[in-house]
Amino acid sequence: MSAPLVAATAVRVLGQLRRDPRTIALVFIVPCVLLALLKYLFDEQPETFDRIGVPLVGLFPLLQMFIVTSVTMLRERTSGTLERLMASPLAKLDLLAGYGAAFALLATVQATIVATFALAALELDTSAPAVAVIALAAANALLGMSLGLLASAFARTEFQAVQFMPAFILPQLLLCGLFVPRDRMLDALEILSGALPATYAYDALETLASDGALGDGGMLDLAVVLGVTTVALVLAASTLKRRTA
Amino acid sequence: MTAAIETDDLHVVRGDRLALRGISLAIQAGRVTGLLGPSGSGKTTLLRAIVGVQVIESGHVRVLGEPAGAAAVRDRLGYTTQARGLYDDLTVSENVRYFAQVFGARADRVADALETVRLTDLADRVVRTLSGGEQARTSLATALVARPAVLVLDEPTVGLDPLLRRDLWATFRTLADEGAALVVSSHVMDEAAYCDDLVLLRDGAILARGAPDELRAQTQTDDLADAFLRLIERDVREGARA
Numbered sequence: 001m002s003a004p005l006v007a008a009t010a011v012r013v014l015g016q017l018r019r020d021p022r023t024i025a026l027v028f029i030v031p032c033v034l035l036a037l038l039k040y041l042f043d044e045q046p047e048t049f050d051r052i053g054v055p056l057v058g059l060f061p062l063l064q065m066f067i068v069t070s071v072t073m074l075r076e077r078t079s080g081t082l083e084r085l086m087a088s089p090l091a092k093l094d095l096l097a098g099y100g101a102a103f104a105l106l107a108t109v110q111a112t113i114v115a116t117f118a119l120a121a122l123e124l125d126t127s128a129p130a131v132a133v134i135a136l137a138a139a140n141a142l143l144g145m146s147l148g149l150l151a152s153a154f155a156r157t158e159f160q161a162v163q164f165m166p167a168f169i170l171p172q173l174l175l176c177g178l179f180v181p182r183d184r185m186l187d188a189l190e191i192l193s194g195a196l197p198a199t200y201a202y203d204a205l206e207t208l209a210s211d212g213a214l215g216d217g218g219m220l221d222l223a224v225v226l227g228v229t230t231v232a233l234v235l236a237a238s239t240l241k242r243r244t245a
Numbered sequence: 246m247t248a249a250i251e252t253d254d255l256h257v258v259r260g261d262r263l264a265l266r267g268i269s270l271a272i273q274a275g276r277v278t279g280l281l282g283p284s285g286s287g288k289t290t291l292l293r294a295i296v297g298v299q300v301i302e303s304g305h306v307r308v309l310g311e312p313a314g315a316a317a318v319r320d321r322l323g324y325t326t327q328a329r330g331l332y333d334d335l336t337v338s339e340n341v342r343y344f345a346q347v348f349g350a351r352a353d354r355v356a357d358a359l360e361t362v363r364l365t366d367l368a369d370r371v372v373r374t375l376s377g378g379e380q381a382r383t384s385l386a387t388a389l390v391a392r393p394a395v396l397v398l399d400e401p402t403v404g405l406d407p408l409l410r411r412d413l414w415a416t417f418r419t420l421a422d423e424g425a426a427l428v429v430s431s432h433v434m435d436e437a438a439y440c441d442d443l444v445l446l447r448d449g450a451i452l453a454r455g456a457p458d459e460l461r462a463q464t465q466t467d468d469l470a471d472a473f474l475r476l477i478e479r480d481v482r483e484g485a486r487a
Contacts, residue, residue, distance in 0.1 A: 016334040082324055
């Protein structure tokens, strides 16, 4: 792996996003609007908003980086640039690490904006330190990015890539414990949720929100998130073939 | 003199059909080699095999003495695909700079490359807003920025007006004169006159090859487009008799 090539690729990916200010605005503003909506939806149950606020701030990056990454990589495949890069000296790892650096940066900015908005403007009441929430949000963004890179290998069109979000990410969010605590699920669903990475992403955020610190359980959750991210990246790298039929 | 590119009995299968059926050829440095043939004749597949991104069934491809696609040759080879292969959201110079970095070229080569394709004035324009001809020149700039020894260009002039096509071929000539081996595909037969060597593909096999004058003599016509039509018709007749 070459640090200058990773940096050059990250700058290139961020440059592509920069020319699409509407996407950046959507990435930053939509989570804030949705959180504001929830705040007033639960106007008479402020404890509910306080319970789900921190996990949501940390889960939005997973959702959005999945979509943005899978579409960006799909464009790379369909525009001919990926084929040209595969014929060039660029290592696959340089390309994937460049994507990782670019989207982790974007997600950190997003999480900072959304967390600050939730804490200051929406008066989210939590003992979780903002810096820890932002760090977990960045880790979840990397998870979303690596799953998006992997998913893009199975999409032929941008329509398909976008549909992978409700197909692969939404079920994980439904089962992660945010809507129904896992111990109150049917046994089969509880087992299934234990096999899905978003469950651990949620669990770490939930632990942070209720205890004010990650603790051993939360650290284990974070390790699972980072482990799944690594496995998904390795699988994504294996879908990047120098030679194709 | 060793050839810059050599293929030996190259066979490629795409889907359930044989896309290349035993291609053997040698391409020299310092020359513009035109790869011509109708759509679907296997031009893109052959170029993909040369740059090392095509899975091959059997046979060999060597570029600059190395197996095609080897790490030792990838940094000395420029390649443009028919679909331009540019980042539409980036400017001309951002595209060229990224490819310069990927190939380890010095930063000051970016300006030279833009000068070569006469895009200096459009350096800060976003590629999406450019005309087809400007995009074609940008694509060429990204391929030549690292001064590669081998340039593989897949239909670089497709869809462009005659004036611009002539300019691009003049640029190819300059690069060959500086010592590079150029392989340029086209399905427009009248571009053959710009080439030093010609390879005519039909149905995954080499139908004819040689310098333009040799092909004119062989087919007893001055017009290269006519020459190719005669060669194809002769091939069809012989195929029907066999």
